[in-house]
Amino acid sequence: MQTLGLVFGGRSAEHAVSVVSANSLLNGFKSGKFRIVPLHITVSGDWLTPAESLAFIHPENHARLYIPGIEPSGLIDFLKTGIDVFFPLLHGTFGEDGTIQGFFEMLGKPYTGAGVLGSSAAMDKDITKIILASGNIPVVPWISFYDYEWEKNKESILNEAEKKFRFPVFVKPANAGSSIGISKVTEISLLGPAVTEALKYDQKVIIEAGLPVREIEISVLGNIEAKASLPGEIFPGAEFYDYEDKYITGKSTFKIPADLSEDLIRIIRDYAIRAFKLLNLEGMARIDFFIDRQTGQIYLNEINTIPGFTPISMYPKMWEASGLSYSELLETLISLAQHRFQKRNQISSHFTIKISG
Ligand SMILES: Nc1ncnc2c1ncn2[C@@H]1O[C@H](COP(=O)(O)OP(=O)(O)O)[C@@H](O)[C@H]1O
Numbered sequence: 001m002q003t004l005g006l007v008f009g010g011r012s013a014e015h016a017v018s019v020v021s022a023n024s025l026l027n028g029f030k031s032g033k034f035r036i037v038p039l040h041i042t043v044s045g046d047w048l049t050p051a052e053s054l055a056f057i058h059p060e061n062h063a064r065l066y067i068p069g070i071e072p073s074g075l076i077d078f079l080k081t082g083i084d085v086f087f088p089l090l091h092g093t094f095g096e097d098g099t100i101q102g103f104f105e106m107l108g109k110p111y112t113g114a115g116v117l118g119s120s121a122a123m124d125k126d127i128t129k130i131i132l133a134s135g136n137i138p139v140v141p142w143i144s145f146y147d148y149e150w151e152k153n154k155e156s157i158l159n160e161a162e163k164k165f166r167f168p169v170f171v172k173p174a175n176a177g178s179s180i181g182i183s184k185v186t187e188i189s190l191l192g193p194a195v196t197e198a199l200k201y202d203q204k205v206i207i208e209a210g211l212p213v214r215e216i217e218i219s220v221l222g223n224i225e226a227k228a229s230l231p232g233e234i235f236p237g238a239e240f241y242d243y244e245d246k247y248i249t250g251k252s253t254f255k256i257p258a259d260l261s262e263d264l265i266r267i268i269r270d271y272a273i274r275a276f277k278l279l280n281l282e283g284m285a286r287i288d289f290f291i292d293r294q295t296g297q298i299y300l301n302e303i304n305t306i307p308g309f310t311p312i313s314m315y316p317k318m319w320e321a322s323g324l325s326y327s328e329l330l331e332t333l334i335s336l337a338q339h340r341f342q343k344r345n346q347i348s349s350h351f352t353i354k355i356s357g
């Protein structure tokens with residue numbers, strides 16, 4: 001039997017969401033091929049042993065876990081020798097951004113989801129837009145700047161934004177998630193404070209046109225060459241789909257499949273698959289689109305490389321609606337991880353032969 005390291009929690013504002021995702025994975029994963037070792041990362045970044053990690057798993061799921069007796073000092077050795085494949089279920093920074101993927105690469109272990117480059121590129125909303133625009137995938141017009149530029153040239157950045165956009169605009173940290181640090185700004189006097197707020201979460205900020213949007217999401221699965229699910233639509237319960245609405249008040253609702261014409265679905269699927277390849281994504285991604293209610297224009301808003309796996313999460317639900325069950329989805333993700341790992345190993349062993357021969 002293979003051993004799966006389920007890594008959850010993590011050093012991000014989305015720690016709590018990750019714990020819910022991990023519990024629902026345990027609840028829904030019916031495959032008998034794997035024994036699952038829980039590996040909890042605390043909010044301050046400490047890795048807990050499997051036995052310590054149990055405290056974060058619902059008692060109902062305990063029987064589904066394998067708990068080897070590892071001392072904290074032996075944990076790194078255990079990660080190298082005791083785990084066959086990792087399943088990081090960490091959202092946001094230090095999880096979805098290439099950092100933990102780099103750690104798994106250094107350990108020499110297969111892991112689910114995107115690699116280092118795809119993860120970090122998709123985490124940065126500015127870089128994502130630059131890459132998508134280069135592939136003629138429409139993105140909402142934006143400007144970006146760093147904290148030092150803001151400190152030096154506040155006035156000229158404010159002027160540029162005022163010239164380029166009509167209000168409202170959205171101000172976002174380039175690297176964040178779950179709507180953290182994001183503001184909808186309705187007049188120029190509120191733009192400075194919104195930038196200050198976004199700069200709490202990242203050194204780089206984007207300002208983009210605020211549009212009257214429908215919010216459409218789609219799930220992608222595969223290794224670079226991928227397939228897309230049926231799209232779904234989110235109906236936010238608040239003025240926009242903010243953190244509270246996503247995780248606290250939960251007033252938002254959804255519809256799968258989204259009410260869209262065949263043509264629109266085809267276009268959105270095509271953009272999603274092209275975006276997945278352009279950004280070097282692997283394994284999975286939930287790709288979020290906007291449709292402007294006034295003009296009908298489609299925009300690719302953002303890409304999540306480790307989407308939520310909670311009972312109400314869109315990524316697995318859109319696959320379910322497309323004929324792939326929760327368990328089959330997880331098994332596919334794991335086999336994609338192993339396939340990529342084998343393929344990379346083949347390439348690197350050819351390389352070794354070449355230089356030594
Ligand atoms: N340009 C925009 N126009 C209209 N609504 C937006 C815009 N950008 C973001 N929003 C709203 O804010 C939410 C969060 O923004 P998003 O870019 O998806 O960030 P996050 O990575 O935190 O989910 C979106 O789901 C949407 O409701």
Ligand SMILES: [Mg+2]
Nearest residue numbers: 178179288302
């Ligand atoms: Mg979003």
